[in-house]
Amino acid sequence: MTERLDGRQDSPAAEAAGEPPTGPADTPRKRTRLGPSPTVAIFFLLPAALLLGIWVIYPIVFSIFRSLFDSVGTGFVGLGNYATIFSDAGMLTTIRNNLIWVVVAPIIVTTLGLIFAVLTERIRWATAFKLIVFMPMAVSLMAAGVIFRLVYEENPDKGLANAILTTVHDTFSSSQGYPEARPREGDQSQVAAQDGGVVTKQPAQAGRPVLIPIVGVKPDVMPSNAQAAQAPAGDGLSGTVWFDFTPGGGGQSGAIDGTEKGLPGMTVEAVQNGQVAATATTAENGSFRFDGLAPGSYVVRLPQSNFEASYGGLTWLGPALITPAIIGAFVWVWAGFAMVLIAAGLAAIPRDALEAARIDGATEWQVFRKITVPLLSPVLLVVFVTMIINTLKVFDLVFIIAPSSVQPQANVVALEMWRVSFGGGGNQGLGSALAIFLLILVLPFMIMNIRRFRREDT
Amino acid sequence: MTTATATAPKGLEAGAPRRSLASKIVDRIGSGAVQVIMVLLGLFWLVPTLGLLVVSMRTNQVNSAEGWWTIFTKPAELTIQNYANLLGSGFTASFWNTVLITVPTTVLVIGIAAMAAYAFAWMDFPGRDTSFLIVVGLLIVPIQIALIPVASLYGGAGIFGSIPGVVLFHVAFGLPFAIFLLRNFFVGIPSSLLEAARMDGASEWKIFASVVFPLGKPAIASLGIFQFLWVWNDMLIALVFADTGNQPMTKYLQSQMRQFGSNVDILSSGAFMSLIIPLVLFFAFQRYFVQGMMSGSVK
Structure with a gap:
């Protein structure tokens, strides 16, 4: 059997589908043969049996009993620890998070794996793609956690996720935020502050550019593309929004001096009878013009949105988004696993079936829905179940990515078990109950595995 | 095919x-x-x-x-200053601890599991099928179940916090997958080879060591890579069973997480150091890696 990323695969799909492995036809148990005595077998099995007995089986039994006792292990509390799991507020958050994990993560991973597996069949550099997506499987979850702590850094200048979000956001919304900036007011000024924005005191006239002097612009929000302010030329209702401040002193208040800079990206509205008649955005030199505006008298307004802080992305590591953020990291780690397994399943699908359907006039989508997915369903099930088991056991990613202040909101059963028993909780009774709870959660899959194995092996 | x-x-x-x-x-x-x-x-x-x-x-x-x-x-x-700084810090010791934990674990798992897998595949003994089904069931037992009981066993035996304690825990929890993988491979070895050796009067140990083990190399390679990566990348077992003097990289780096902002230099360079060896292994042996994953996707 040689399965590898570059496509030459045997068919694990066939195995998963319940067909017998295509090895030698004679399985050993069906023949009588020259065999050693059971004593020899015991010699070969003893080391493994001892290790499994002491480190795995005895602990299961011990934990069941231990979970019925209190934190120090002397007072019998019956099912009290289990009652705590389902009544304590923090625990309920933990269980809710596990539910979110189990419902969301396996679906995303399996779907992505399927999409990737199908799409890699259509590119020439499939091997490179598979290697890249599969690579996180080799990396420790600890390192993956550090990687995503960096990605989720809130400051858009440092965290990649927010850097992308703000870039996309700013591409579609031109408004440039100038927090704490305000108009230069006074008798000489044409404008006044109103409702957090700025309006002209008198209706503006076409042909007479409106001057809107702004002060209090912080240096760090001053756009790098701002140019020296200029009054617009030409007809129509127009004007200039600029930073009425000459660096190093000098300059005249309320007038555009040579070195003063325009404020680009300001949203400007022409308002008539309380209705916004037209909207414009200031250019790099701060000028704006309303084109095609019906003659009349308008008040020019800079709405409040100009003076709010610009969009800074999401608080990924805050209490609200922490679980989705960690699920994102989980998907990054496991999508490659799903992809490789499903791609191997795809390779095992008989091409004739697909081609026959295409010749019969089926669309690619129909072929995918009606033939590919049903034939893949055994592999999809294996991936899905594996992911459910993995999400139930998720520990490292939550522990590393969630900052300690947010860990109560990000908590999951496996982490809580460690925290309660070793991470300062000091309650091994409750810890044992949580461990048993976890074991009960994976029990159905354990039985499923045994059944599947029996079916395939006989 | x-x-x-x-x-x-x-x-x-x-x-x-x-x-x-x-x-x-x-x-x-x-x-x-x-x-x-x-x-x-x-x-x-x-x-x-x-x-x-x-x-x-x-x-x-x-x-x-x-x-x-x-x-x-x-x-x-x-x-490369951050990497140079790592050399003088506790990271270097933790790197060697990772090696000291990972290598013996991998060797022990392969040896012990291969023996058991041979018995399951080619020997008759009462209860063979049932006990193998137990192994299949143990494939997905969460390790959380054993943390508390084994910690108290280790306390009694005086090996709590030591490297042997960590290694033995890893070996035990690596065995179900290892036995499962190897047994399924060994079953496919042509019976004529084994029977010929048995006819010649070779001992079971000799058959195991000179026929089965060499023929099982592809599966053993897959298992070895998997086991190596699991242990190398483990954090939970180390958190519980390795004390500060014996801690592997994952535990050392975890202890630096609290001041993430000011420790970014240690954390990023340390995390990258910790993933270089797994990545090299992965790229060098990806076909074994994938193969192992295919045969054991139940874990």
Whole structure:
């Protein structure tokens, strides 16, 4: 059997589908043969049996009993620890998070794996793609956690996720935020502050550019593309929004001096009878013009949105988004696993079936829905179940990515078990109950595995 | 068996009925879109790790001021200072502890599991099938179940916190998968080879050591890589069973997480050091890696 990323695969799909492995036809148990005595077998099995007995089986039994006792292990509390799991507020958050994990993560991973597996069949550099997506499987979850702590850094200048979000956001919304900036007011000024924005005191006239002097612009929000302010030329209702401040002193208040800079990206509205008649955005030199505006008298307004802080992305590591953020990291780690397994399943699908359907006039989508997915369903099930088991056991990613202040909101059963028993909780009774709870959660899959194995092996 | 699937798509496309020009154009545009999507997805998977590498090669001062992607305009900011600093810190010791835990575990798991797998595959003894089903059931037992009981056992035996304690825990929890994988491979060894050896009067140990084990090399390679990576990358078992003097890299780095902001230099360079060996192994032996994953996707 040689399965590898570059496509030459045997068919694990066939195995998963319940067909017998295509090895030698004679399985050993069906023949009588020259065999050693059971004593020899015991010699070969003893080391493994001892290790499994002491480190795995005895602990299961011990934990069941231990979970019925209190934190120090002397007072019998019956099912009290289990009652705590389902009544304590923090625990309920933990269980809710596990539910979110189990419902969301396996679906995303399996779907992505399927999409990737199908799409890699259509590119020439499939091997490179598979290697890249599969690579996180080799990396420790600890390192993956550090990687995503960096990605989720809130400051858009440092965290990649927010850097992308703000870039996309700013591409579609031109408004440039100038927090704490305000108009230069006074008798000489044409404008006044109103409702957090700025309006002209008198209706503006076409042909007479409106001057809107702004002060209090912080240096760090001053756009790098701002140019020296200029009054617009030409007809129509127009004007200039600029930073009425000459660096190093000098300059005249309320007038555009040579070195003063325009404020680009300001949203400007022409308002008539309380209705916004037209909207414009200031250019790099701060000028704006309303084109095609019906003659009349308008008040020019800079709405409040100009003076709010610009969009800074999401608080990924805050209490609200922490679980989705960690699920994102989980998907990054496991999508490659799903992809490789499903791609191997795809390779095992008989091409004739697909081609026959295409010749019969089926669309690619129909072929995918009606033939590919049903034939893949055994592999999809294996991936899905594996992911459910993995999400139930998720520990490292939550522990590393969630900052300690947010860990109560990000908590999951496996982490809580460690925290309660070793991470300062000091309650091994409750810890044992949580461990048993976890074991009960994976029990159905354990039985499923045994059944599947029996079916395939006989 | 393997060649058919590899060449099938191309061959079939050539044999398909002639299609109209319009559908060819649609296909071309569609495939262009697929290319773009795949490039974006590939970047999505590659860039976070690249980010870690760049962050690990810049000073804390630079990292706290700007995002790592500014490196494309300022390549001069790259430095290996963070890695040099790691050498003098507790990280070096933790690196060796990781090796001291991982290598013996991998060797022991392979040896012990191969013996048991041989017995399960080729020997008759009462209760064989039932006990193998127990092994299959143990495949997905969460390790949390054993933390508390084994901790108290170790306390009694005086090995709590020591490297042997960590190794034995790893070996025990590595065994179900290892036995499962190897047994399924050993079953496929042609029985004539074994029976010939038995006829010749070779001892079971000799058959195991000179026939089964050498023939099982592909499966043993898969298992070895998997086991190595699991243990190398483990954090939970180390957190519980390794004390500060014996802690592997994962536990050492975890202890630096609390001051994430000021420890970015140690954390990024340390995390990158911890993933170099797994990545080299992965790229060198990816076919064994994938093969092992296929045969044991239940864990």
